[in-house]
Amino acid sequence: xxxxxxxxxxxxxxxxxxxxxxxxxxxxYKLNMTQSVTAVGNDIYxxxxxxxxxxxxxxxxxxxxxIYSLINHRKSKGVMPASFDESSxxxxxxxxxxxxxxxGLAVPATKTLLKIEDTSNPDLTIKATxxxxxxxxxxxxxxxxxxxxxDKTSNDARQRNSGTDPYSVKNYLLNVDNxxxxxxxxxxxxxxxxxxVIHSWWVxxxxxxxxxxxxxxxxxxxxxxxxxxxxxxxxxxxGQDHGFMPIVxxxxxxxxxxxxxxxxxxxxATSAASANKIWSQAELMKRGQExxxxxxxxxxxxxxxxISGVFPAIAGSKIVTGTLDGHIKIVAxxxxxxxxxxxxxxxxxxxxxxxxxxxxxxFGNDTGDVVQPSQIxxxxxxxxxxx
Amino acid sequence: xxxxxAKPTGITRWLFTTNHKDIGTLYLWFAFIMFFIGGGMAMVIxxxxxxxxMQVVDPLFFNTMTTMHGLIMVFGAVMPAMVGFANWMIPMMxxxxxxxxxxxxxxxxWILPFAGTMLISTLFMEGGGPAFGWTFYAPLSTTFAxxxxxxxxxxxxxxxxSSIMGAINIIATILNMRAPGMTLMxxxxxxxxxxxxxxxxxxxxxxxxxxxxxxxxxxxxxxxxFDAAGGGDPVLFQHVFWFFGHPEVYIMILPAFGIVSxxxxxxxxxxxxxxxxxVYAVAAIAFLSFIVWAHHMFTxxxxxxxxxxxxxxxxxxxxxxxxxxFNWTATMWRGSMTFETPMLWAVAFVFLFTIGGFxxxxxxxxxxxxxxxxxxxxxxxxxxxxxxxxxxxIIAGAYFWLPKWTGHMYxxxxxxxxxxxxxxxxxxLFFPQHFLGLAGMPRRIPDYAVQFAEFNxxxxxxxxAFGLSQLLFLYVVIKCIRGGEKATDEVWDNPDxxxxxxxxxxxxxxxxxxxxxx
Numbered sequence: 001x002x003x004x005x006x007x008x009x010x011x012x013x014x015x016x017x018x019x020x021x022x023x024x025x026x027x028x029y030k031l032n033m034t035q036s037v038t039a040v041g042n043d044i045y046x047x048x049x050x051x052x053x054x055x056x057x058x059x060x061x062x063x064x065x066x067i068y069s070l071i072n073h074r075k076s077k078g079v080m081p082a083s084f085d086e087s088s089x090x091x092x093x094x095x096x097x098x099x100x101x102x103x104g105l106a107v108p109a110t111k112t113l114l115k116i117e118d119t120s121n122p123d124l125t126i127k128a129t130x131x132x133x134x135x136x137x138x139x140x141x142x143x144x145x146x147x148x149x150x151d152k153t154s155n156d157a158r159q160r161n162s163g164t165d166p167y168s169v170k171n172y173l174l175n176v177d178n179x180x181x182x183x184x185x186x187x188x189x190x191x192x193x194x195x196x197v198i199h200s201w202w203v204x205x206x207x208x209x210x211x212x213x214x215x216x217x218x219x220x221x222x223x224x225x226x227x228x229x230x231x232x233x234x235x236x237x238x239g240q241d242h243g244f245m246p247i248v249x250x251x252x253x254x255x256x257x258x259x260x261x262x263x264x265x266x267x268x269a270t271s272a273a274s275a276n277k278i279w280s281q282a283e284l285m286k287r288g289q290e291x292x293x294x295x296x297x298x299x300x301x302x303x304x305x306x307i308s309g310v311f312p313a314i315a316g317s318k319i320v321t322g323t324l325d326g327h328i329k330i331v332a333x334x335x336x337x338x339x340x341x342x343x344x345x346x347x348x349x350x351x352x353x354x355x356x357x358x359x360x361x362x363f364g365n366d367t368g369d370v371v372q373p374s375q376i377x378x379x380x381x382x383x384x385x386x387x
Numbered sequence: 388x389x390x391x392x393a394k395p396t397g398i399t400r401w402l403f404t405t406n407h408k409d410i411g412t413l414y415l416w417f418a419f420i421m422f423f424i425g426g427g428m429a430m431v432i433x434x435x436x437x438x439x440x441m442q443v444v445d446p447l448f449f450n451t452m453t454t455m456h457g458l459i460m461v462f463g464a465v466m467p468a469m470v471g472f473a474n475w476m477i478p479m480m481x482x483x484x485x486x487x488x489x490x491x492x493x494x495x496x497w498i499l500p501f502a503g504t505m506l507i508s509t510l511f512m513e514g515g516g517p518a519f520g521w522t523f524y525a526p527l528s529t530t531f532a533x534x535x536x537x538x539x540x541x542x543x544x545x546x547x548x549s550s551i552m553g554a555i556n557i558i559a560t561i562l563n564m565r566a567p568g569m570t571l572m573x574x575x576x577x578x579x580x581x582x583x584x585x586x587x588x589x590x591x592x593x594x595x596x597x598x599x600x601x602x603x604x605x606x607x608x609x610x611x612x613f614d615a616a617g618g619g620d621p622v623l624f625q626h627v628f629w630f631f632g633h634p635e636v637y638i639m640i641l642p643a644f645g646i647v648s649x650x651x652x653x654x655x656x657x658x659x660x661x662x663x664x665x666v667y668a669v670a671a672i673a674f675l676s677f678i679v680w681a682h683h684m685f686t687x688x689x690x691x692x693x694x695x696x697x698x699x700x701x702x703x704x705x706x707x708x709x710x711x712x713f714n715w716t717a718t719m720w721r722g723s724m725t726f727e728t729p730m731l732w733a734v735a736f737v738f739l740f741t742i743g744g745f746x747x748x749x750x751x752x753x754x755x756x757x758x759x760x761x762x763x764x765x766x767x768x769x770x771x772x773x774x775x776x777x778x779x780x781i782i783a784g785a786y787f788w789l790p791k792w793t794g795h796m797y798x799x800x801x802x803x804x805x806x807x808x809x810x811x812x813x814x815x816l817f818f819p820q821h822f823l824g825l826a827g828m829p830r831r832i833p834d835y836a837v838q839f840a841e842f843n844x845x846x847x848x849x850x851x852a853f854g855l856s857q858l859l860f861l862y863v864v865i866k867c868i869r870g871g872e873k874a875t876d877e878v879w880d881n882p883d884x885x886x887x888x889x890x891x892x893x894x895x896x897x898x899x900x901x902x903x904x905x
Contacts, residue, residue: 030826030838033758048755055745063738066716070734075656075723082721085658090717091710098709102702105752109698112754117691132531158441158834166439167837174836197527198621200686200761204827209757211686213622214526215615218688235686235761235829237520239527240447243832307447309514310533336616337530 041207122189130199130212133241203232288358304363315363405489414471421463449833457521482566495552502545509535525613568904580645643780655722701751728802732783743771764824794892795871815849
């Protein structure tokens with residue numbers, strides 16, 4: 001057995017014994033840092049274990065001395081206090097020893113850091129943009145672009161007092177509608193940025209955490225060595241639904257990845273074609289409700305009432321019951337300086353038509369208006385840069 | 388010097404007082420009340436996290452709770468408690484009749500209740516209170532924040548005024564009013580730690596004021612300091628904030644170092660080991676605290692040289708911190724120890740603060756921090772240093788000096804019960820959070836994936852127990868004020884320091900004639 005494996009086993013043992021009681025009671029626990037599926041991630045894990053070991057040993061020694069002292073050097077045992085209160089030699093020794101240990105730690109830390117920050121020569125580059133509260137992914141090499149929201153089952157279950165048991169939901173809060181798909185054993189460069197507030201793109205198994213900051217494009221990379229599904233979450237507080245914008249990465253064989261790309265391109269083409277279709281009101285309302293739940297309800301709430309003082313209501317809104325132009329414009333272009341995003345770049349023309357129709361007829365708005373995709377293109381001519 | 392004004396009674400005594408002991412008492416009670424308000428918010432947080440799913444509050448209110456809990460505990464509880472100790476004890480420790488600037492002392496306290504009320508009142512405003520974390524990163528705290536944020540900004544300004552005035556007063560007192568013969572290197576450690584803390588406060592509170600002022604103008608007057616769309620820089624906010632924020636954590640812990648450095652020698656019946664090196668270590672920590680701020684920001688995408696520098700500088704803090712822990716250990720070594728309540732808290736402080744120090748070292752390594760950052764590992768770390776560090780130091784100090792303040796011994800049995808309940812529950816509360824963080828649970832989330840359920844449940848149970856245990860502390864303090872065994876002037880077994888030469892309870896005016904220090 002290689003040394004590193006033994007240390008890992010020992011480390012796990014120590015960690016487990018540090019939590020003897022809980023580990024006996026609960027079977028399904030995880031105590032230590034995720035061992036990632038990338039080489040760099042392993043370096044990080046080993047560095048973590050090295051420091052953990054050092055502090056454990058130092059802790060055992062120092063705490064051992066204190067405990068020995070607490071037991072033996074007490075008045076009740078008739079001990080007379082010693083009179084020493086200074087020693088330059090001792091002070092020098094215990095200043096220099098920590099210093100030497102720290103230099104020893106700095107070496108592997110530096111090596112690992114230099115690897116982490118080497119983003120050169122990627123095989124594939126994906127731009128991940130944080131939005132309140134979803135991720136947008138754009139594959140810069142082949143133009144595939146999509147949004148990734150928390151999956152509907154989790155999202156329904158996480159509503160306050162939803163009545164759904166989180167244990168009954170598969171991958172509760174860690175599942176999305178559209179996962180990122182990448183080929184195995186390729187150097188994937190992730191560019192992170194944000195459309196609104198600061199988010200952070202984190203997948204523990206890939207050992208990446210990098211902030212997505214408006215006005216910045218940050219670089220990081222990973223090379224997954226194992227096919228699988230890896231889950232993470234936004235790690236920087238980004239407002240109300242910070243806890244509900246998971247990240248899912250499917251690492252697949254290269255063939256599967258290529259097939260997936262072809263499929264994505266077809267989907268985009270279909271969506272573009274739907275712009276010319278004429279929809280019935282029922283179809284628009286049905287689709288509109290789906291779009292509303294996924295894209296609008298987080299702020300404006302499922303009942304259209306918004307949150308007083310934070311997010312305006314849709315029900316009885318002046319904009320929604322006012323002119324069609326004004327309504328479409330705010331949906332497509334958003335309202336700068338507020339949480340209202342520009343959905344023109346996120347939703348297809350058909351989806352905008354559907355959600356506008358839905359909002360104008362739901363929550364007691366009853367305007368009776370039906371908006372067709374073709375009207376959207378006309379209404380917001382030049383404004384919609386989708387596709 | 389002998390013509391004293393009659394001591395006013397009733398509310399005016401407290402409103403107009405310039406007496407350092409009265410003002411110390413006011414600070415301590417204010418801190419105590421805030422400790423319970425902030426603690427109540429922590430209970431809401433732990434109740435929501437007791438099990439997966441959203442049961443108790445909505446996500447936005449959850450964020451408000453984490454934000455207000457942090458702000459109230461930092462600015463309302465820990466800092467004022469330390470200033471309360473400074474007010475009470477520094478003049479008595481250096482043989483001064485009062486603080487150097489008594490009227491400013493009154494003002495610096497009386498700003499606090501207004502600032503605190505304003506901060507808490509945001510909870511009742513339309514749109515809710517601040518929900519952007521106690522670190523209030525832009526642009527979440529500027530463009531995307533509720534209206535009440537402007538009240539939060541003003542409250543922070545007021546708290547800053549109060550702290551700066553308090554710090555000026557402490558520095559003026561220590562540098563000018565020491566009894567003849569008390570050279571700097573004869574000052575008690577608590578005085579030393581506060582002198583250094585006061586300089587930290589004066590250096591960094593204006594930086595915080597600058598940060599919130601830029602927020603204010605970004606929000607209301609069309610500037611774009613932190614708005615990328617207007618040519619500003621959101622990361623600038625973090626640099627400014629943490630240039631304040633990192634020294635701030637030492638502002639909270641250094642006076643606790645001082646308190647513990649009084650308690651351990653007293654109950655070990657032995658002089659503090661390495662007095663001079665303790666002073667140098669505190670000074671070294673204070674200096675280092677100014678040059679490590681960006682270790683809170685390793686994931687913002689700094690150049691690799693910056694990440695390396697901040698890693699090296701940060702892990703260097705382990706050296707002076709280790710020296711302090713070793714010195715406390717050597718003080719206990721071959722002492723003749725007894726374990727009255729203050730000593731129990733002080734020993735627990737040494738153990739548990741050290742654990743927080745260990746995780747601090749781990750977090751300081753940039754590559755590993757990429758996995759730890761913004762997870763419950765960080766939450767566990769800073770609660771070990773702040774709760775079992777700063778707060779345990781405060782509680783230890785309260786038990787240590789209560790007999791001097793009130794003239795009565797506290798109830799030793801209840802004090803010990805308070806200690807054991809707290810020390811057990813606090814570890815059930817925070818230790819599992821290390822595991823949660825390592826397993827991948829981000830901080831500041833109101834709901835979590837089910838694999839985190841067991842440890843969150845444990846942590847919440849520990850949290851409720853820890854919260855309830857503090858009610859016992861309140862009871863012990865009130866009981867001690869109202870009566871109890873009469874305390875002697877020395878209180879403890881031959882303790883070191885001028886404060887123990889005064890009667891118990893300490894009279895309204897002490898050291899009107901300066902004592903002579905050999």
